[in-house]
Amino acid sequence: MAKLTLDGVTKRFDDGGDVIVAVDDVSIEIDDGEFLVLVGPSGCGKSTTLRMIAGLETISDGRIAIDGDVVNDVPAQQREIAMVFQSYALYPHMTVRENMRFGLEESTTLDTDTMNERVEETATMLEIDDLLERKPSELSGGQQQRVALGRAIVRDPAVFLMDEPLSNLDAKLRSGMRMELQRLQHDLGVTTVYVTHDQTEAMTMGDRIAILDDGELQQVATPLECYHRPKNLFVAGFIGEPSMNFFDVSLEDDRLVGSGFEYPLSSPIRSELAGDEKLVLGIRPEDIEVLDARETAHDFPVRVDVVEPMGNENNLLAGFRTDENDSQFNVTTDGMRRIEEGTHYIARFPESAIHVFDRESGVALHSREIDDEATLLESRI
Amino acid sequence: MTTAEPTDAGTGEGRLSETIETVDTQRVALYVVLAGLIGFYLSPLWAGLTTAFKTQTGFVETTPVTPPTPAWFTLEPWELAFAAMQGGLINSAMFVVPATILSATLGSLAAYGLTKLSWRGQVGILVIFLAGVFLPYQSVLVPLRQFWSAVDLAGLLSFAPFLANRADLLELTITHTAYGIPICTILFRSYYKTLDDEMIEAAKIDGANAFGIYKRIVLPLSLPMFAVTLIYQFTQVWNDLLFALVLVTSRSNYVVTQSLNELQGSMAQEYNIQMAGAFIAALPTIIIYVIFGRQFAKGITGAS
Structure with missing residues (x-):
């Protein structure tokens, strides 16, 4: 267990x-x-950042410290x-036991009985x-994943590093493993970079979450803070599925004028x-309300082009009726409501839900309102 | 298929004509060609084998492919050839086995260093290895002889008479090892490039150093490739005559290819003894292939 510090970490490849420049001046403090x-x-x-923490890549600039030791x-x-690697990277010629024991054999001086005990516990x-006693080739993908995890856990390390460990699993297994990984990490209390x-x-x-783009750190914050208070256009667009709608607008007096x-x-x-x-005006698909009649100045006539019923919700692709460029945006509505394709509706963009960004720099100038900000955005640890 | 029509099925003639119709002429042609090729390639072997079992008059009065009749059948050529080549067989075994194992092991280590470890100047070293593969034996004969004359291995080993007497074989071992390393390195390298890099990195993070990774991960996984290089090198070194002719001077150190060469009589050609000798000389390579065959197949198909 340890605190991990990245201070101005940079990686340049020749x-x-x-x-x-693969990683550009990244600084993050990761608590114990x-x-x-x-x-x-x-x-x-x-x-690359993860591999630098692991010691698999050299650090061009800056420093990485574990518990203060560079x-x-x-x-x-x-x-x-x-x-834990994406490909699991198990040793194919060794049994599961040998795979898990390998790290203990190489990095500790424990006797075989103690090692076996720890392997069995994990x-x-x-x-x-x-x-x-099985070989990796005799295991399913999910089981191999668990062995890879076990191989990391059994060593009781100061820091866990995980490189897309779930991406080779099918969707169902993945969501199950997601929860289990969280539980394990919480129980073990080991600093983890995922x-x-x-x-x-x-x-x-x-x-x-630390969001990186083009080697540069965009934002480090709790998930909900990244979602509701994105620092820039990239974070706003990256976090959230379906992603935030963006409209290029220009400021004229006290109005934002966009296409249509x-x-x-x-x-x-x-x-x-x-x-x-x-x-740039930004609004999340679920914040747009679909109405039948126009009531406020923030309501716009739209036509619904595509409806994807998901059961719990409908994903709509809609466009302003007055827009000559025919640009489209996403709307998410309640699944219990029936929306007809090709029909005209009124879309409300509530002012409390809009984000405004500077188009040049991408910096967020205004973020949506949140009623009880302190509680919602509070850190979970 | 042939019994599709119940009315025709009763008569034998109808069935036969239908069977003939269904025979694929292309397939027939293919089998004829294949059988011809088998005959073509096996005939020398067969002729050699029959000759080796014939008496002197037997092989003079019959064509080589005729099997030996009881009147001309004899095992004597085998006995004579074996007696003449016994020393050569032992000498060969004494230097071929270490040379094969050494070049495979060193090749494997070099390939590991060239693929899974990173250091400066790798490409240059790799080019030298590659060039080594294409160096013809003949081009190095004179410098090789001069080199070993200059080194005077027998003189250096004079403290141990047993080794000094076998200096020729030691020279052969070292020469063949050196000559075998490039091809072994290239073979192992192509295999190691397919090994998962993440697995090597996982071992590194697990705390294993470069040699530990080689010993515990890479080496056990290279067994199929070892079979390939062992078979290849063994055959190559065992069958070599050129280096032996240049390096082996004392008759007591003659290797198997040299003793086979000696079977040529100066007056009469005793083809039966020569043929038996050729088979005896070839036998060890066949045994090696049988022993490592399964692993060999795995190695060349890339399965691990």
Whole structure:
């Protein structure tokens, strides 16, 4: 158990004369026992960051410290970390028991009985104790996943690193493992860094999420804070499924003028926007209300092009009727309500739910209102 | 198929003509060609085998492919050939086994270093290994002889007379090991490149150092490739005559290919003894293939 510090961590790759910056000045403090999810699109540098923590990649700049001790020059073998790989990376010629014991044999001086005891304890915890004498090739994907996890847990490391460990499982198994991993991490209380490209995993599993794009850290915050208070356009678009709708707008007096609509602003929001003219209006699909008649200035006539009934909700693809560019946006409505394809409705964009971003820099200028902000965005640890 | 029509099924003639119709002419042609090829490739072996069991008059008065009749049948050529080659067989075994194991082991270690460890200048080293594969034996004969004359291994080993007497064989062992390392390295390298990098990294994080990873992960997983290199190197080194002719000077150190060469009589050609000798010389490579055959198949199909 330990605190993990990343301070200005940078990774540069030399690619035939060109220098590629894979990770750019990333600083994160990860508390003892915290579950941090590193998330971002592929190629954003999240795996490289993890591999630098593991000691599998050298650090070009900055420092990584475990409990205050800088480990930049400590080889992977001596970092007291355990890692679960996407491919599981089990040793195919060894039984499950040997796989799990390998780390203990290589990194500790325990006697065989103690090692076996610890392996069996961990296997029981993961419900793989009846598989101990089997080879990895005789196991299903889910079982292999558990063995990979067991191999990491049995070593009782200071830090757990997980590199997309669930991405090779089928959807059902994945959601089950998601919960189990959280429970395990909570019970063991080991500091964990978890890499994924899946925003659902990030939202559901992490105590905090660190969102990376193009090697740069975009935001580190609790999942709900990232969701409701995205710092910039990238975070707003990345977190949430279906993702937030964005409309290019320009600020004219106290209105946001977009293609096919004009959105009047109240003075408190207007004052937050200062002098910027080129803006982006953002609103989440579930915040748009679908009505039959126009009541306020924030209601717009729309046509519904596509309806995807999900049971619990409907995902709609809609467009402003007055929009010449025919751009479309997503709306999520209650599943119990029947919405007809090709029909005209009124869509309400409540002012309390809108986000406004600067189009040039992407920085959030205004975020949605939250009634009880303190309770909702409170950290879970 | 042939009994599709119940009215025709009763008569034998109808069935026969239908069977003939269904025979695929292409397939027939294929089998004829294949049988011809089998005959073509097996005939020398067969001729050799029959000759080895014939007496002197037997192989003079019959064609090689005719099997030996009881009148001309004899096991004498085998006995004579074996007696003449006994020393050569032992000498060969004494240097081929270590040379094979050494080149496979060193090749495997070199390949591990060139694929799973990262260090500067790998490409340059790899190029040297690659070049080594294409170096023809003939081109190094003179420098090789000069090198071993300069080293004077027998003189260096004079403290141990047994080894000093066998210096020729030691020279052969070292030469063949050195000559075998490049091809073994290339073979192991192509195999190690298919090994999961994450698995090696997992072992690293588990606390194993470079040699520990080799010993406990890479080596056990390379057994199929070891079978391939062992078979290949054994055959290569066992069948070599050129280096032996250049390096082996004392008759007591003659290797099997040299003693086979010696079976050529100076006056009369005793083909029966030569043929028996050829089979005796070839037997160990066949045994090795049988022993490692299963692993060999795994190794060349890439299954692990």
